[in-house]
Amino acid sequence: MSAATFESLLPAMPGAEAVVLSGIGEPLIHPLLEDFIHITKSRITRGGWVGFQSNGQLWDAGRARAIVGAGVDRVCFSVDALNPETFRGIRAGGEIAKAEEAMALFHEARKGNGSRPELGIEFVLRRDNVDELPEMIRWAASRHVDFIIITHLFPYHPSLVSLAAYDANVDDSVALIHKYLKKAEQDGIDIRRYHDIFMKYRKSAGERKIINLVESMMAEASERGISLNLSRLLAKDLTWTRRLEKIFFEAKCTAEREGVSISIPEVIPRSARRCEFVEEGSVFVSWDGSVHPCYFLWHPCRCYVNGMEKEVMPKVMGRLSERGILEIWNDPTFVSFRQGVLRYDYPYCFNCSFALCDYVQGGNFEQDCHINAEPCGVCLWCMDVFRCLK
Numbered sequence: 246m247s248a249a250t251f252e253s254l255l256p257a258m259p260g261a262e263a264v265v266l267s268g269i270g271e272p273l274i275h276p277l278l279e280d281f282i283h284i285t286k287s288r289i290t291r292g293g294w295v296g297f298q299s300n301g302q303l304w305d306a307g308r309a310r311a312i313v314g315a316g317v318d319r320v321c322f323s324v325d326a327l328n329p330e331t332f333r334g335i336r337a338g339g340e341i342a343k344a345e346e347a348m349a350l351f352h353e354a355r356k357g358n359g360s361r362p363e364l365g366i367e368f369v370l371r372r373d374n375v376d377e378l379p380e381m382i383r384w385a386a387s388r389h390v391d392f393i394i395i396t397h398l399f400p401y402h403p404s405l406v407s408l409a410a411y412d413a414n415v416d417d418s419v420a421l422i423h424k425y426l427k428k429a430e431q432d433g434i435d436i437r438r439y440h441d442i443f444m445k446y447r448k449s450a451g452e453r454k455i456i457n458l459v460e461s462m463m464a465e466a467s468e469r470g471i472s473l474n475l476s477r478l479l480a481k482d483l484t485w486t487r488r489l490e491k492i493f494f495e496a497k498c499t500a501e502r503e504g505v506s507i508s509i510p511e512v513i514p515r516s517a518r519r520c521e522f523v524e525e526g527s528v529f530v531s532w533d534g535s536v537h538p539c540y541f542l543w544h545p546c547r548c549y550v551n552g553m554e555k556e557v558m559p560k561v562m563g564r565l566s567e568r569g570i571l572e573i574w575n576d577p578t579f580v581s582f583r584q585g586v587l588r589y590d591y592p593y594c595f596n597c598s599f600a601l602c603d604y605v606q607g608g609n610f611e612q613d614c615h616i617n618a619e620p621c622g623v624c625l626w627c628m629d630v631f632r633c634l635k
Contacts, residue, residue: 258288267297279315286316294318301344309354321365365392386503396632413595415516472596514628534565558608591622
């Protein structure tokens, strides 16, 4: 981001409660990071904070002193594993020792400065590091970390799908399948066989029971307005879910004992959606001055959930090269978009039996099956699967 683009954001600073100077990339690569921190601190509303997230690999004593001296309020280091080999596998070229050194340099800098900016850690949860979570909290506490953010992995590539610790079946549908699995167990049948038998011309008495019970479940779901992706729901690994719930509970207890603030996502996506980006008045600005409404619609990518591929294109609400930030924010189109998001009237696309349909699969989104112009039916941020520094 150029200095000119950054300066075009200054009219919004007096009303800002937080400014996060990071995105997809390492902030310490930017030569003007300290200048941006200092300028933000001089303009932001009283009580507001400025911070960023770093991988910790480029820190040295001089840079740590300069960043703390510029007035930073929060720095969050990415630490996804304590095992050096696992760390290198997750962050190619990275070393846990460098992240640990960066934390020590940050502590030393804030001591010499007399200020007390907060130090945090973000841990991206994957199937290959989930068992390290409680130990990571103890490790962080021993290094005087103020807060820890846990977030699930967002698979940008097919190779990452198997590492995601969640699936897209929402809590309502998972509760429903639990109910009917219990009924099936009492009746001595296995409804997971449904897809193997529902097309059979001749069915045994036990197989008819399976069909009838699954049809009862689908009828109840329809009556209650619950979307079911039946094949993925029946294939859900309930043993893994219970294991993850146990690890999250242990993590919360560990953080409480160690006196560390912790933010943990849901084990299962939440059906009661809440877009914190829109609810809390966020705006995302790309390096080139493009203005976006949320993290999900910030940059082009492909995401992969439960084997489904979704092309994501950024939603550009305006460009700072053409209009001021406050003019873009108050533009009727942007206002209408935010109002549409807050209606929460969009479908649960990943949870749908037609997932993903032509309405939402491609990047050129026009409307969903509810005739909404906001592509929020395929967003998992509002279902508390992902967390970030904010």
